[in-house]
Amino acid sequence: DTAVSQTPKYLVTQMGNDKSIKCEQNLGHDTMYWYKQDSKKFLKIMFSYNNKELIINETVPNRFSPKSPDKAHLNLHINSLELGDSAVYFCASSPGLEPTDTQYFGPGTRLTVL
């Protein structure tokens, strides 16, 4: 009965590889997000989708591409991985975009690029 789930929880890969992280929410929410938390614990939004449409696309390299096949899923695909991509990536969802719409976070995916 996990509300927001991410797979995998841990991902270790070599520089230059392409990888994907999957996110699913079973809360019936319209909005989903990807956040990046760096090694110093700083958390920053990357993307948000509302009803499968991109709403926020902060300044992230275009090697990162979110894909939303339906409202319950928001996957993150990363091409040509670099050392600096090593971080914990969090998926989140909320009923909508209002500040009163609580964002529920997944458990995170720790990506390590060697």
Added chain:
Amino acid sequence: AQTVTQSQPEMSVQEAETVTLSCTYDTSESNYYLFWYKQPPSRQMILVIRQEAYKQQNATENRFSVNFQKAAKSFSLKISDSQLGDTAMYFCAFMKRYGGSQGNLIFGKGTKLSVKP
């Protein structure tokens, strides 16, 4: 652009005592919300408390309360009767109410709180 500053990288408190975590922010917006999120060692981010800038009354959630000083752009979190389970990173966050980038939470760098038995 909005910024959120948490000046205390680490704090500790004895079990059952009270602790206050500080947060200041900078914005030219007049309508916004402020949040405190908790990230325990399990990594899961959990909303602790939310405050609307237009509400003068400070928000409370059980043992958690805030001291919101709008003019000073200060938003501190008070945890009363601290429990071992309160051990976590605490993040202060800002979200503007209107004007695009809705849903965009802007986080501070966090305060690591340790509750000691």
